[in-house]
Amino acid sequence: MTTPAASVQTSEAPVLTAVHGTTLVITLNRPAVRNAIDTATAAALDAALCALEDDELMRVGVLTGAGGHFCSGMDLKAFPEHGIPTVADRGLAGLTRAGRTTPLIAAVEGAAVAGGFELALACDLIVAGQSAFFGLPEVARGLVASEGGAIRLPTRLPHHLAMEVLLTGDRLAAVRAEHHGLVNRLVPDGQAVIAALDLAERISRHTRDAVATVKRIVHTTRGHDESTAFTLQDPISNRLMTSPQAVAGAHRFTRRAT
Numbered sequence: 001m002t003t004p005a006a007s008v009q010t011s012e013a014p015v016l017t018a019v020h021g022t023t024l025v026i027t028l029n030r031p032a033v034r035n036a037i038d039t040a041t042a043a044a045l046d047a048a049l050c051a052l053e054d055d056e057l058m059r060v061g062v063l064t065g066a067g068g069h070f071c072s073g074m075d076l077k078a079f080p081e082h083g084i085p086t087v088a089d090r091g092l093a094g095l096t097r098a099g100r101t102t103p104l105i106a107a108v109e110g111a112a113v114a115g116g117f118e119l120a121l122a123c124d125l126i127v128a129g130q131s132a133f134f135g136l137p138e139v140a141r142g143l144v145a146s147e148g149g150a151i152r153l154p155t156r157l158p159h160h161l162a163m164e165v166l167l168t169g170d171r172l173a174a175v176r177a178e179h180h181g182l183v184n185r186l187v188p189d190g191q192a193v194i195a196a197l198d199l200a201e202r203i204s205r206h207t208r209d210a211v212a213t214v215k216r217i218v219h220t221t222r223g224h225d226e227s228t229a230f231t232l233q234d235p236i237s238n239r240l241m242t243s244p245q246a247v248a249g250a251h252r253f254t255r256r257a258t
Helices: 039-054 115-122 137-141 149-156 159-168 174-179 192-204 208-221 226-241 244-257
Strands: 015-020 023-028 060-065 104-108 111-113 125-129 133-135 185-187
Touching (some): 015 039, 023 039, 023 192, 060 115, 060 192, 104 192, 111 115, 115 133, 125 174, 125 192, 149 159, 208 226
Parallel strands (some): 060 104, 104 125, 111 133
Antiparallel strands (some): 015 023
């Protein structure tokens, strides 16, 4: 099957899509500039993510980059005139502030730096090749990682390591990132998409509603104290727990257990 985005794409398109079962692989396709994001690329990635969100047959997305690199961030040549390539209120390339319900896995090879690292941080899971690296070098350019880097990284890494990455602009090797839990799977170079597809298949075994509800609870309760978190969670979880799908799932489990 194909999606609308896939049916009109060409090899020169800034973003490519390909369907693998119930997973949509989305590839940033500007390898000559390490997949830097300009306005056209941002719009194309946003369109692909919206298509993923709207397609009930697609259960998971995998975001990766062409040419051996994930993404070098926004296209600095275009920045003085166009600014950060955000889309509506959904953030950088329609991802960093979007709050989408379909799980997204970053499959990182090579560089994931600046806005590219922020795109990876906005994903639910990260798989990385052995020699991949991350970084937020904005401070060296008189800028700041304002599309989630300065907000998300201190919640994903030990505080002082996150501050080192933010304040020095130095690289963070994927090996070290995996050691601290930022990367879910560290794999041989060139295998990130394969590993991401394996994770996607495991997620796809579960109902779309259950997976979306888990994501909604995590995003809604993040940063709140435990008491408040339960208050915010319960209206979300109760809708699922009392649904016909939940009852049917419980019956299926008990039949297998007997």
